[in-house]
Amino acid sequence: MANAASQTSYQLQTVSRALETMRLLEGAGSPLSQTEIAAALGEPVPVVFRILHTLENHGFVSRLPDKRYSPKGAAEPDGMGLPLDILKLLAAAGPHGARRSQLASRLDAEPGQVDAALTVLAERKLASVSGQDVWSPGFGLLELARPLLRGSLRTAVRPLMERLRDESGETATLFVTSGRQQVVVDVAASREPLRYELEIGRSFDLPTGAAGKAALAAMADARIREILNEAALPATDQRRIMVEIGRVRETGFATSTGERIEGASAVAASIRDESGRARGVMGLMMPAFRNPPDRLQHLGKVIVSQLGKLRLPEDMGVSEPDGESI
Structure with a gap:
């Protein structure tokens, strides 16, 4: 009986802390982080994490x-009006975006x-x-705007992508940077x-992969360090x-081998x-077993040579939102 009473008491305490968490969030006026909630409740962050995880799974809070x-x-947005106004x-x-405030x-x-x-x-x-x-516009908008993107980067480089694909036998891919992805x-x-x-639409963190390193190399050093710091890399x-x-x-x-996908170069x-x-990145992706380092170096020189022949106008439709290039 003592064990049962102890368990019941613990469950009631847990429910009480969950209710206090909800009361805190509802009265805050703006969203709170785990650390802020833990400090307000006087609870360790791991305990607050479990409470929030449970509340989120049951649909009581949003992360x-x-x-x-x-x-x-x-504070649900009023129909589609507010999201569209924000866009x-x-x-x-x-390119510099805007803060939520x-x-x-x-x-x-x-x-x-x-x-x-x-x-x-x-x-x-x-x-x-x-x-x-x-905050900046996301590239999910590309899927919506695809029919309107005449004269866009995608249209301009597609013939070269197909030519490189046919000459190398490997997959050609076009990337654009969004935030640090x-x-x-x-x-x-x-x-x-x-x-x-x-x-199309898949995203990766910039610090990894050949395309990510090519994008970083086109940025100013200050922006690169900012991205690496945000990624919390050692x-x-x-x-x-x-x-x-x-x-x-x-x-x-x-170049890269096995950085994003095992067995791929x-x-x-x-x-x-x-x-x-810099407007984007073009890459070739292939199984590593048929592309030794010397072939990667050769393909790299081919891509650089072919891209050097492109003449893209400054008002090209789709560009990198991160702005400053070197």
């Missing part, structure tokens, strides 16, 4: 893209409503956020029975990546417009 929490449905503001903000101020909306709308947009890849709470926007799949290809890994980026800048292309180079601004 936002920046890992803060708010009550489920407490318009993000598009107008240009700026969006709330411009739209005269409650912070909780803006958070809820941004969550909806992020879940559908229509908006993306950096570690500094800066690489997003696949087009694929010319190899015709070989054994091949590697990525789905100092030794950051130094190694910076050395690799130095080599990419010397040769014009990046890749080579990639940055695509630039007539002003020299």
Whole structure:
């Protein structure tokens, strides 16, 4: 009986803490992080994590893209109006994006409503956020805008992608940067029975893979360090990546083997417009067993040579939102 009473008491305490968590979130006026909730309740972060995990699984709270929490449905966006207004503001903000506080101020909306709308947009890849709470349009918009993208980067480089695919026998892929991720926007799949290809819309962290390193190499060092810090990479890994980026800048292309997908190799180079601004990355992806290092080096030189012949206008339709290039 004593054990049963003790278990009942523990369960009641757990329910009580969950209710206190809900009361705290509802009265906060804006989403809270695990650390903020733990400090307010006087509980260890692991305990708060379990409470929030349970509440989220049962639909009582929502976890936002920046890992803060708010009550489920407490500040739902008003239909499609607010999310669409936010997308318009993000598009107008240009490559530097906008913070959620700026969006709330411009739209005269409650912070909780803006958070809820941004969550909806992020879940559908229509908006993306950096570690500094800066929001930009997401590349899920490409799927919606594809019929309108005449004169876009994809249209301009597609013939070259198909030519490289046919000459090398390997899959050609077009990437564009969104925040600190690489997003696949087009694929010319190899015709070989054994091949590697990525789905359009799939995204990867920038620090890994040939395409990621090619994109980083086109950025200013300050932006690269910001991205590596946001990825929480150890100092030794950051130094190694910076050395690799130095080599990419010397040769014009990046290579990788097994960094993203075991057994796959890749080579990639940055695509630039007539002003020299980076607009995206083109790469070839292939099984490692049929592509030794010397062939990767050869394919890298071919890609750099062919991309150098492209003449892309400065007002090309789809560009990297991260702005500053070197």
